[in-house]
Amino acid sequence: MTERKLQNTVSLFLILAHVLIVVLVFAMYVAGGLGPDELTTSLSIIVPMLGALTGLAVSYVLKVKKKKAMSAAAGELSGIYVFTTLLLPIVFVGAIATLVVLKTFNTGITTFDQFKTALAAVETAFGAYTGKVLASLFGKGGAS
């Protein structure tokens, strides 16, 4: 996989995931899975967690405004780099969505304090690594 292709894929995934997680939290609130206080607190925790990563993706998207820039030639990436760069954001976003659903259905997580602790654990376990990988992908000089 080329660097450009990976950047496009990951940025698209992060932006979509950011929107979908916020929609998921609102949908669960409307369905009665989260209380009013829980909605605001959840958003105030989750949005900054995702916002830092989505910010990198959006910055990249703004840089490749022209189609030519987006499809510019780029070097081939190693398999392990592609694997890690795809795995960490997927696991990170998946873990957040899973926690929201578990809390909503009172399965495994039955109080909001447990939910907040679990979110903090996910942030600790994956957030830092995901940020590092994405900074490498979208930062100055890209992954090369």
Next chain:
Amino acid sequence: MLELRRNIACKRSKSELDYRSYFVGSSLVAGGPGATHHSFPSYLRIVFIFLFGEGRVKNRMPRFPWRGLLLACFWCAIFFAPSVMAQDPAVPPAETSDPLVSHQTKLEHWLALAGLSKYWVIEKLRWGSNPSPIATDNHDVLRLELRLRDVSGDQNTGDQEFQRHLDAYEREYGESAPERIFYRLIHECQVGRRDAVVTLRIVRQDYVVFFDPARGEVLLQPREDRSISREVPLDLTSLATGPRLQSSLRTANLPDRQALSESMRAFLRDYFTSANRRANMPDPKFDSEIDNRDHDHVGFVISGIKSQVLRSRNYWEMIDISLDVVQAPSSVKLLCHIDGYYAGGLGRRLPDEDAYEDMRKGFQDQLRIFADGLLSQLQKRIETGR
């Protein structure tokens, strides 16, 4: 040791031997002959061999990492299975070995929810002698001992502060704080009204909140063995609105006291059970204190219900309801005291008791409407027998 491992490794295939002996050598012989040649990709290759198998790595044909997936599933099962299995709705939450400690913790949590923890701190919850002035026998009662926070100075200042707090709470919530604490105590600890007493310590003076069977009322009086003697009866008839409601019963068709309490219990069970069945939900859970001597009081904590109070929301609700029949000389009154709590949740699993929020924060009007409706139906049931 190195030789032994090399011998064992000789039994394996040649290419596998290359990688594994290389790995053993590099890990055991720190700074040994091969140490300078260990490039990063070599280690990655070892990880890939573990994940994908040697043949796939050699042929550069990665396949799905079943081994990694199995390992991930194993660790997920180790971490999450106990908590998921512990959520069986039929299994009550874990209690501490001493039930009084558990009750005290829950009461402290409730005080915070009800906005009372800024005024009161629990000093003790225990069984002891009855401090109420009407105590006639020597049987022990459950005593919840509270102290008014942040009161300094003499007794008069403390009493004034106490009175200000009572007035402020009544203005804000439409009911008496001591009475609310008393009813919460009997519901939490599942005891009858005659078996529970709340003592409120203000500086050096103790006030006792207790149930007077003769008057059918909860009273607040100073303890007699203290220096100040002042009586502050809780006038249950002065509040016509709020979650504590009252209605007069026509006495002509009233059954005897025991039948009346049975009728009220049956009404509550029917009311909530039929509502759940209409919504295709499992039957609600009724927790009730047992006191066969007290026929004028019925109390339930009902959980596992939805949209009874907050009709436009799909929240789990928990209703703490007390029904008292007060028999005055010329009339009979029915008092209804309701606390409501809600928690988010889809599916059929009930939230933890700690997850509930007090409905007074934002849903006071809905609670009042619900109490009105419930009481009018109950009144009709008692008076007509249907």
